Amino acid sequence: MFTPEQIAQFSELDYAIYDYVMKHPNEVAYMRIRELAEAVHVSPPTVLRFCKKVGCEGFSEFKAKWKLYLRETKQTAIISSQETLREFFERTLTADYERTILDAAAAIARADHVIFVGSGSSGILAEYGSRYFSAFQKFSVYIKDPFFPIYGHYFHNCAVIALSVSGETSYTLAQVHRFKENGGTIISITNRKHCTLANISDYNLTYYATPERIGQTNVTTQLPVVYLLERLAKEMYRLLGRKTETIGKDSSPTV
Structure with a gap:
């Protein structure tokens, strides 16, 4: 006012x-x-x-x-965490959604490294995601600076995980566009399917949480985002483990 x-x-x-x-x-x-x-x-x-x-x-x-x-x-009624997770799983437990998760995890497994982008609360989760993926033996970083120079072969075979509630955050879109120009695979996690970030991504995971605000502050839950990040990391690790087992079998000496 x-x-x-x-x-x-x-x-x-x-x-x-x-x-x-x-x-x-x-x-x-x-x-x-x-x-x-x-x-x-x-x-x-x-x-x-x-x-x-x-x-x-x-x-x-x-x-x-x-x-x-x-x-x-005016403060509105806050949706309980249990209700939020129940809604999320009801909306996303489909064969198509599961296939998208597995396909995105496979793309991450094929990449040389993973780069996370996001701002605000999405930026905090992006930083968490980079730490979590690194724990699963996939080198990952979070680029906090929206004006970080992005060019060259270093970003050619990378998977970019972009987080945005609205899918319309200008800084995040600008970063994703630069990565896409340099051959990166874009995986976005958004709250809406019909948004710019989802449209320019190779893979999009939408969590459809009910939007919540207190005053001018967006307090839409991020619990589904944490689940999706951890699910992607574990699926990626499982795929990398299979790849290692296959290489081990192929390289075993014959008698």
Whole structure:
């Protein structure tokens, strides 16, 4: 509702109004301009000037925007973790979904190394994924810098695991595009099937979690992402183990 730029331009009286509004949000939503002015000990014209500084033509528009802001920031009911996982497995326990997981794991097993990308909470999980895959003997790194230079043969035979809830994060899309230009295999994990990241990926795993927000913050669960990362790592390790066994048998001496 109030931007840092707007707050920086407040006068001493504006700060007094701002402070009262923040401390009495529900009362202000139904006050008249004169009532607010009396509560803050300022004049109605001062309140009107305050409204114009925050992008409103008058006090009525300010109240309308304030009520909308309160509705958007109202804490909503949080879905339990058990319900989240139950929904995820119900939606994804299909033969096609299982095949995509196995195909993606095979692509990772064939790659020389794995590179994780993502930002925000997805970036935290990308860093976890790189550590987890490395524990399963596949060299993996997480590129945190969205402007990291990506070019050359080092990225030719790599598997890129891109994480994004929306699938529309600009920094992640830019990184994935550069990897794709250099011959990387793209595996994305998103919450929506119809998004840019899924469309440009070689393999996409969608977890279809119910979107959740508290105020302006996206708190959509990431439990399915953890499951998918660990499942991919273990399937990859199983495939690498089979490959090693096959090589061992082929190289055994004949009598």
